[in-house]
Amino acid sequence: MPEAPNSKDKVGMICRALRRAIIEQALEPGAKLPEDSLGERFGVSRTIARYALGQLASEGLVELRRNRIAVVVTPSWQDARDIFDIRMDLERLIVRKIAGKLSSSQIARLKAHVEAEREAHDGPNAVSIRLATEFHIMLASMTNSPVLVRYVSEIAYRCCLTLSLFSRPHSSECGISEHISIIEALQDGDANKAMSLMHSHLDSVANRALVEPTPARGRDLLDVLAPYTEEAT
Template identity: 50%
Template sequence: MSDGATPSKPNRRHDLPRGEAVYRALRRAIIEQALRPGDKLPEDVIGERFGVSRTIVRGVLGRLHAEGLVELKLNRGATVARPSLEEACDIFEVRRSLERDVVRRLVGRVTPRQIALLEAHVAREGEARARGAAESIRLAGEFHILLAELSGNAVIARYINELVSRCSLILALYGRPHSPDCAVNEHLEIVAALRSGDAGKAIAVMEHHLDAVTERALLASARTPQRDIRAILDAYAP
């Protein structure tokens, strides 16, 4: 896996179309906050680093734009999205509502195997603490995506996936640094509440956790200096 400064290059599977490989790499770089809100995403630089045509790059950027991760402006190219503070508040409000429903669906129906999957994921989060912030950020978000997938509702899972990804932008733009211990301990509490089968407790624990995430995310003012995109993409290109 990766560390905070120099993430390991993701393996490029031979059965993946080139566009899919570029999409996954750029999405991961955004979620891990290697690419930050406001960073320019020049088609020629991306194409050069990943060895693909600008047509493929445009398709990837369009896909990321549809997910709210990239902004496309006529004659100005693409940049990593910069959600407004109002939009950020709206995103967290919708996320809280959907994740409450996820917990309601899981309580009383979560299986021992699913609990084991959640515990294994949180254990990976704990191990990632020593390797740096980038991996911890990604795994923390993937915990919530896993919960949504286990709920059995594919539509909710898709929306949670998008919302969690957009929350990583908000954390990069407005958030303050915080210990990854926070996420790990809060996720352990969620798993314990689900195991208990107490719906009220499980929902309360999830709401407390998301309130804490929201508080950490919406504090600082947004300032994004220009950075070397070529050097950042080198760590994600195959």
């Protein structure tokens, strides 16, 4: 566990809070994160806020620019592709590792989580996204491999960022039923089925999200103008 889990750790508190804000899209890509404001908001000094930002930066969630205000990262389309690629591999590895090895209480916890997802389905979209993400992290944590948990967490968070950037009408994309199928395959110990289910699950999420750079509505004014830019002759 790279990051202190104990509750009296100020830095950990801030990181968790910010991660959650990002995952629920309360903080959109590009949002500014001044050290003072953060410190004030969380009742700590700038030193601590700064440190927390450093941690988040190392997770690829915020971007630190020298002498400039830190911002929530704005993943490029290429970044998004890469991240989904790796996610695919890692999550396949996860299901391969845990298929047929889950205790009944673990299965129960997974099912309870999916139930929570279903209940939240009509609620605010942000909550749905968070729960769907947490499902995958929960899966990862059942491998008992801290490294896997860390990487999948990071990647899942960054996928949320991507989602909030590229897939506007995030049409309740959670795929709750897919989560259920995966649980069942895992319970049956059918690793191959679980892997292919996970594969198609992620694939559908990715495809719904990554609909090509949607030339208009490009992030940056410069990007938008790029195609129109022709040198005067």
